[in-house]
Amino acid sequence: MQLVSLDDIRTAADRVRGQVLRTPLLPALWADADRPLWLKPENLQATGAFKLxxxxxxxxxxxxxxxxxxxxxxxxxxxxxxxxxxxxxxxxxxxxxxxxxxxxxxxxxxxxxxxxxxxxxxxxxxxxxxxxxxxxxxxxVPPFDHPDIIAGQGTAGLEIAEDLPDVELVLVPVSGGGLASGIGTAVTALCPNATVIGVEPELAADTADGLRAGHIVEWPVEDRGRTIADGLRAQPSELTFAHLQTVLDGVVTVSDDEIGEAMRVLATRNRLVAEPSGAVPLAAYLHRSGELPRGRTVVVVSGGNVDRAMLADVLG
Amino acid sequence: MQLVSLDDIRTAADRVRGQVLRTPLLPALWADADRPLWLKPENLQATGAFKLxxxxxxxxxxxxxxxxxxxxxxxxxxxxxxxxxxxxxxxxxxxxxxxxxxxxxxxxxxxxxxxxxxxxxxxxxxxxxxxxxxxxxxxxVPPFDHPDIIAGQGTAGLEIAEDLPDVELVLVPVSGGGLASGIGTAVTALCPNATVIGVEPELAADTADGLRAGHIVEWPVEDRGRTIADGLRAQPSELTFAHLQTVLDGVVTVSDDEIGEAMRVLATRNRLVAEPSGAVPLAAYLHRSGELPRGRTVVVVSGGNVDRAMLADVLG
Missing domain, CATH: 3.40.50.1100 (Rossmann fold)
Structure with a gap:
């Protein structure tokens, strides 16, 4: 299977310039000293998510x-x-x-x-x-199962590598796998010392299962539908799964309560509104430190489209 | 009185590079067609406000x-x-x-x-x-009454002029006046067609009064203390007032309810947590359109340090 290359992502970056926000890396000064943290705020894209x-x-x-x-x-x-x-x-x-x-x-x-x-x-x-x-x-235009979509999402990884070339750990959410495939491809190509870890809700952990098994593992849609992370209920396609097998160093999972806690931290300590799916990687930073390498860490905040009522509820 | 110059601000920009986040302009796609809107998110500075x-x-x-x-x-x-x-x-x-x-x-x-x-x-x-x-x-190190402070705050205006040279209206909060002085100096120098308007809470409108009177008008501290915009309870010094007289085209005022509404809009439509003071300029965009010129508008979101309880209350 032909995988997306770094060149494909560079071509994508040239194409989308001016249409897509080049998001900055935001330092999180409250982080642990041995694993300094930066946020990649894709929730600030004009439509509220990396999908643009x-x-x-x-x-x-x-x-x-x-x-x-x-x-x-x-x-x-x-x-x-x-x-x-x-x-x-x-x-x-x-x-x-x-x-x-x-x-x-x-x-x-x-x-x-x-x-x-x-x-x-x-x-x-x-x-x-x-x-x-x-x-x-x-x-x-499919949501993830296409090389041009993967290459487009990968432009976020290109920016991470440009802004923090000595990054040691990147945490990215996994659902259909377009974002993780693209970011993983860019970061592993440009930052050979970086570990790239996917993060999934425990309630939709089909990719964690699949990577362990070495093939796609189907979870029933009603099972995947349980997590509050409504953007992470899809499953990889053959194309994205092949990328994930190549570029991810592992997948960790987090609970819905941990996702809510990460939303609170983003709002109060970093002034960012994240939707549940967008807070999933930070939940891993906060609650799975024992399973993760130390060092300079980037957490992708993938989106911020959340109802006001749910946001108030999480904060209250 | 010697006012801060564009050169002073350029020198400041060279000095603070790498210590201060160069914030992007975020397009707000929900804005009125005849006054497209960009947000300057200073709440994303690592300490949560432009003061850095x-x-x-x-x-x-x-x-x-x-x-x-x-x-x-x-x-x-x-x-x-x-x-x-x-x-x-x-x-x-x-x-x-x-x-x-x-x-x-x-x-x-x-x-x-x-x-x-x-x-x-x-x-x-x-x-x-x-x-x-x-x-x-x-x-x-005073909070606003010093040329180096004014020049430092002005670097935000330099960035606005670089990113949107044809900006037509800039809305900036006014309290001690350091930020409005600095941004006003940069924008009026680089964007001669731009109007720069200060925004104050109605409950702390000493600068609106002062500019009308042509001299500093003192408001009792207990009056200024009433607004929820706790970052906007100071008054200009002679130095900042002299800048404001030179670089502001006017001051409009907003109510505390309008400030809360602007906080809601920032959180739900632009995924940004603002403190009340940081939402004051957007409140003017939303509720004082009749007093403002049309055209390409930048609203400065000056800070985002707000208690979780107040944020939940505003959103709920």
Missing amino acids: RGASNALAALDERTRGKGVVAYSSGNHAQAVARAAQLLGVPAHIVMADSTPQVKIDGTRRYGAEVVLVPVAERETTAHRLVDELGAVL | RGASNALAALDERTRGKGVVAYSSGNHAQAVARAAQLLGVPAHIVMADSTPQVKIDGTRRYGAEVVLVPVAERETTAHRLVDELGAVL
């Missing part, structure tokens, strides 16, 4: 003629807004298929970027998306 | 011999941690005088950076600081 990187690269990689026919995505989460925003910046028509049970705020958020939102029963999302692709001659 | 800029510049400007004797500051707020952190980075001994009624979390925060915290009754803070200066031969 992959979507922007995937759309920019299309030739003019293909782009003109538009793009289609199915998602109720951060990928929907990312594709809508990337399409808006490039003047590409976008159709986003969402479950009719999606909260209005997410539908409105996607429409704000000029996308056509198509509401269908949740079971019909995928078939509707494929029908639209056929009817319109449009391109489907 | 001025303190770092003031300390870096001292010669080696003077530095060796140490620095003294009196503050219970963001200036205390800023001086402590700047001193730590330069290896300078720091004595911070705080009221013995200061919340433990702020005392601990200051001690974390290696500063010697001296606790005294609130009325004795200033005299204790001056006694320490005499005893130690140390230098007093």
Whole structure:
């Protein structure tokens, strides 16, 4: 299987410049002395999550003629807004298929970027998306299972390596695996002394199981649906799993309570609002230090789209 | 009176590089179409506020011999941690005088950076600081009334002008006036078409009164103490007032309720935790649009040090 290369990620970085925020590394001065900590705040991307990187690269990689026919995505989460925003910046028509049970705020958020939102029963999302692709001659933009998406997410890893070349540990969330694949590829290529560890909720630990077993391990969707980290309920594809086997040094898991605690720490000590999924790597830093190497650590804060009520609840 | 110049601010920027975060401008995609909005997130500075800029510049400007004797500051707020952190980075001994009624979390925060915290009754803070200066031969670092502090805060304005040279409106909080003086100086020098407006709480609107009157107008400290924006209860000095008269195009005021609303918007739409003082300029954007020019707007989010309980309360 052809894996994404450092060159692919560098090409992606050139393509998305100006469309994606180059996020700074934020030093966390409260960290342990023997493992100084920096946060990579992808929650500050304009749509609130790293997903804008992959979507922007995937759309920019299309030739003019293909782009003109538009793009289609199915998602109720951060990928929907990312594709809508990337399409808006490039003047590409976008159709986003969402479950009719999606909260209005997410539908409105996607429409704000000029996308056509198509509401269908949740079971019909995928078939509707494929029908639209056929009817319109449009391109489907998947959330993680594509080299251009992985390379786009990898631009965050390129920035980490540029800003902290002597980084020793990178903690990144794992779900579909696009972000971990991309960041892992960039960091292992540029920082050979760095360890890259994926972090999963205990309640959706299919990748931890899979890497131990040496092959994808399916978890039932109703099991994965239990964690509050609603952005980490997907499973890797064959493409992302092959990357994860190559670039991750391991996966650790954290509990939902630990995720909530990490959200509190981010808000009160680092002035960052993270969604549960975005706080998962910090939960590992806080609660799994015994399983992790010491040294200069970067924690990826992958997203910050959380309801006000849940945020107040976590802080209260 | 000699005012701080653009060259002074450029010198400060060279001095503080590597000690101060170069904050990005964050686009707020939910803004009105005729006044696109960017946030300057100074709450992401390592100590949680812009104060690190001025303190770092003031300390870096001292010669080696003077530095060796140490620095003294009196503050219970963001200036205390800023001086402590700047001193730590330069290896300078720091004595911070705080009221013995200061919340433990702020005392601990200051001690974390290696500063010697001296606790005294609130009325004795200033005299204790001056006694320490005499005893130690140390230098007093004031929170705003010094050209090096103003020039340091002005580095934020330099960055705004670099990142958005065609900015049309900058909204900046006003209290002692160091930040507004510095940003105003940089922006008016580099972006001649930009309007720079100060924003104050209605409950501490001494600068709005003063600029209208053409001279400093004193508000009783008990009046200024009413606003929830606890970082905006100071008054300009003669030095900062002279800058504000020169570089501000006006001052608008906002209510405490409007400040709370702006904190909510920052947390939920832009994933940023702001303290009340840090949300004051956005409150003007949201609630005083009739008093402000249209066009490309930058709002300075000056700080984010807020108690978890207050944050939960504002969000709940």
